[in-house]
Amino acid sequence: ASQEPSVPVVGQWEHRFCRLADTFQPVLDRVYEFEVRADDVWIVTLPKCGTTWMQELTWLLMNNCDFETAKSVDLTLRSPFLEFNGVVPNVPHDTIEAANAMPSPRLIKSHLPAWLLPRQIWTKRPKIIYVYRNPKDAAISYFHHWRGMVGYQGTKSDFMHSFIDGYVNFTPCWPHVLDFWQLRHEPHIFFTSYERMKAQLGEVIREVAQFLQRSVSAEQVEQMSQHLSFESMRDNPACNHVKEFESMKAAAGREVEEFSSPNHRFVRRGVVGSHKDELTADIIREFDLWSDINLRDYKLNMDDFANYSKYAA
Ligand code: A3P
Numbered sequence: 001a002s003q004e005p006s007v008p009v010v011g012q013w014e015h016r017f018c019r020l021a022d023t024f025q026p027v028l029d030r031v032y033e034f035e036v037r038a039d040d041v042w043i044v045t046l047p048k049c050g051t052t053w054m055q056e057l058t059w060l061l062m063n064n065c066d067f068e069t070a071k072s073v074d075l076t077l078r079s080p081f082l083e084f085n086g087v088v089p090n091v092p093h094d095t096i097e098a099a100n101a102m103p104s105p106r107l108i109k110s111h112l113p114a115w116l117l118p119r120q121i122w123t124k125r126p127k128i129i130y131v132y133r134n135p136k137d138a139a140i141s142y143f144h145h146w147r148g149m150v151g152y153q154g155t156k157s158d159f160m161h162s163f164i165d166g167y168v169n170f171t172p173c174w175p176h177v178l179d180f181w182q183l184r185h186e187p188h189i190f191f192t193s194y195e196r197m198k199a200q201l202g203e204v205i206r207e208v209a210q211f212l213q214r215s216v217s218a219e220q221v222e223q224m225s226q227h228l229s230f231e232s233m234r235d236n237p238a239c240n241h242v243k244e245f246e247s248m249k250a251a252a253g254r255e256v257e258e259f260s261s262p263n264h265r266f267v268r269r270g271v272v273g274s275h276k277d278e279l280t281a282d283i284i285r286e287f288d289l290w291s292d293i294n295l296r297d298y299k300l301n302m303d304d305f306a307n308y309s310k311y312a313a
Contacts, residue, residue: 018113019171027085028116030096034082036120039105041212042128043079046176047111047169048141049133050194052266054208055079056239057197057228058129059107061209065220067227075239079107111170114179125188127212130180132305133194135173136275136287139163144268160283164290174294177305184310195306198272201225207311230270241266 020028041058045051052075059078060070069078080095080102099108110117121128143159146152146168152159159168166172184191190211197204202221205228209216216224226232234240242265275284291302 016113016115016175017166017172018116018176019166019169021169024083024085024169027083027096030085031083031110031112032116032118034096034118034120035100036118036124036126037104037106038124038126040124040126041105041107042117042121042126043107043109043131044114044117044128044180045109045111045131046133046135046138046171046173048138048145050131050197051109051111052239052241053194053197053228053233054129054131054192055107055109056233057205057224058208058212060224060227061205061212061214061216062105062107065216065224067223070227071236071238073238074243076241076244079109081109081111083110083112113170113176114183127188127190128180129190129192129208129211130184131192131194131197132177132181134272134275134302134306135163135291136279136284137194137272138173139287140275140278141268142168145266149266156278157280157283160279160287164286174291178294178298181300181305181308184308190310191305191308192310193306193308195272196309198270201228203309207309210311230267234265234267234270 041062043051043055043058045054055075056070059075060066063069077098080099082095082099085095086093099106139160140156142163143152143156146159154162162168163171163173170176180189180191183189190208192204192207202225205216205221205224227236237243275287279287295301
């Protein structure tokens, strides 16, 4: 996909590029011209970085901790995945129309890089929450997602190389992360990580509340932490994507049994460092070298992204 960069695109990439399957191509212009509202909240991530987790957290903060609705209404209806248009049968087929019809304040999810987001994002300046995750863990999670939910039949090694080389949807990875990293001090940008959510969920809840200028009591933080635990999210049909992927499989005309991991769950393992026992030492070395090459000019390493807190003293 290519598009002229919109307002504050940062980074050093002369040739902007984002890998997107054909399914996404028809909607990109509509996304670019999408009517943004100043009081929207956007969750922007690379896939498998804790998007759903952060969406659920943010939705609760925006909706006065309405746990009942959070358990009964599918998250895809409460928070549309903007560019995932017409892909899944049981979510609104036209995600853009659905988002247009939503009352404010809306919570919108996108995996697009900064420069492919609606251009009004940079003039209306809605709040944007960006969640980083160590690409080795994100890539392994993505591999399971594709194998278990989309029917990918290739090897793990092939998938990892495709991720590194920018052949899977929404990659290349580092320009995606770095654009938002460089915007992290902007008042309307909140940059955090999956790693911090795992280590300090209560603290991240309080920080997101501060960012959204919403109050949250200690009791609500406790209740939210329970609702957002790995086990509750895994067992919550309103946000574990089980229905969505069953209908995708059905729409693909294949039986669930045909998929190589029929028991795959979207909320799968939920740990930091899952690559350590799921990737070979050689692939880990390749990932590390690739990260070094991409980050060295910025004098950054992966821990900088994982540990960053907007409100740290
Ligand atoms: P794993 O496959 O490593 O388990 P996304 O929503 O961006 O697709 O991210 C999915 C990843 O977030 C999966 O990672 C999933 O298990 C993890 N995840 C979802 N909810 C979680 C939670 N409550 N606690 C920890 N990890 C969670």
